[in-house]
Amino acid sequence: MSNALSESREPERRVLDAAQISAVVRQHLEFRARRGGKRADFRFCEITRFDLSSVDLSEADFTGAKLARCRFSGTKLKEANLYGADLRGCDFSGCALDKADMRGACLHGADLTGASMVDVDMREGVIVIGDGQGGLTPAGFDIHYTEVAGVRAGAADLTRAKLSNAFVMQTDLTGAILRDADLSRINLTNSDLTGCDLRGANLTEATLSGAVLNGAELRGARMDRTNLHNANLVGALYDPSLLTTAIVTGVRMAKAVGSLRKPLAEVIAAHEVWMNSNGHEGTRANLSEFDLRGQMLARRRLAAAVMRSAVLEDCDLTHAVLTTADLSLCDLRGAKLAEADLRGINLRWATLNGAVLDGAKLSAVNITGAASFVWHADLSHARLANASLRGADLSNAHLMEADLSEADLTGADLTGANLKGAKLIDTKLDKAKLDGADLADVVGVRPPQPPPSKPG
Secondary structure: OOOOEOOOEOOOOEEOOHHHHHHHHHHHHHHHOOOOOOOOEOOOEEOOOOEOOOOEOOOOEOOOOEOOOOEOOOOEOOOOEOOOOEOOOOEOOOOEOOOOEOOOOEOOOOEOOOOEOOOOEOOOOOEEEEOOOOOEEEEOOOOOOOEOOOOEOOOOEOOOOEOOOOEOOOOEOOOOEOOOOEOOOOEOOOOEOOOOEOOOOEOOOOEOOOOEOOOOEOOOOEOOOOEOOOOEOOOOEOOHHHHOOOEOOOOEOOEEHHHOOOOHHHHHHHHHHHHHOOOOOOOOOEOOOEEOOOOEOOOOEOOOOEOOOOEOOOOEOOOOEOOOOEOOOOEOOOOEOOOOEOOOOEOOOOEOOOOEOOOOEOOOEEEOOOOOEEEOOEOOOOEOOOOEOOOOEOOOOEOOOOEOOOOEOOOOEOOOOEOOOOEOOOOEOOOOEOOOOEOOOOEOOOOOOOOOOOOO
16 A cells, blocks of 8 residues: 555535534533533534634634634634644634644634734644545645745734744734744745744744844844845844844844934934924934934934934933934833933834833823824833833823833823733832723733622
């Protein structure tokens, strides 16, 4: 008998209707509640465009199933078996996939936004079936690796996930957590990893050519023989020794301040003229992607300056004026921003770990003119761990998904601030004002509960 593998072909699948699917789900819910029932068995079933949102399908078996464009939004699939499943176009947003077996699955075009995928196994895998002539043939989609191409996985938690040899080209992984994940030999060509947490990840022999890693956290990662050809590392946080054996041809990194067309002092002076003349004279400063670490910029007036992805680590910006400036994706670790005017500033995805912002103004600014509007300070997704914001004015600031773990917000004004999904683990909030603040889905602080209703 030959045991050679021939070309892949589609396996025979059972097509289930709505009534059959509902019956299996009901039995599974009884099984999960330990009231009898039966574990859901969807092996080699075909279920297309069915809505299974917000259902507990943990431990269900979907081996080899075709589930194209099904909805699993908010569904629990912990420890589920999705080995070799066709999951193309599925909606897994907010889904719990912790410890699921997704080896050899096809996730092309799926939505994994905000999914929890801790310890998920997405290594290569293949299902084989008999070919009717004594041989074996791979079942499925002509691939043996897990395909995640074209996926949206922003803010997904993939801590310790096993993704070695996975095919993840052109995938949106913005803000995803991939700490200690096995990404060896993964193909992440042209993927967006902006703001990703890749600390401790194994990227040995991975392909990240053309990938965007702005603001990504790479400290402690392994990058032996990693292909970073034409990748964008501007604003990424890493130890330079990390790239010793990596392929770095064409890599985009922060530019030296000496490569400015004019000395930095002249650039700032021209910007101040531009500010004072309402843009009629001088030149607006554009310091995007420049390495300005350690610069003395205290009391400098840089309102509306463009400094996207600049390195401002350990800079002295005490009492500086940065109203409505764009500092998104900047590295501001350890920066001194006490008493700075940061009203309406853009600090999305910026890293301010250990920065000092005591007494800083981070409230909204009213823009008047032909069209009046309010410009809010935007710190959404910013990293502010261990930062000091004592007495800072953060009223009406946008802090969605920001990490304020162990930050000192003693006496800070957070009136009307949007803190939805923010991390406030061990955050000091003594005497802080939180009137009207949105604390939905915060981690580390229990939102205030409404007083119990009095019996009528």
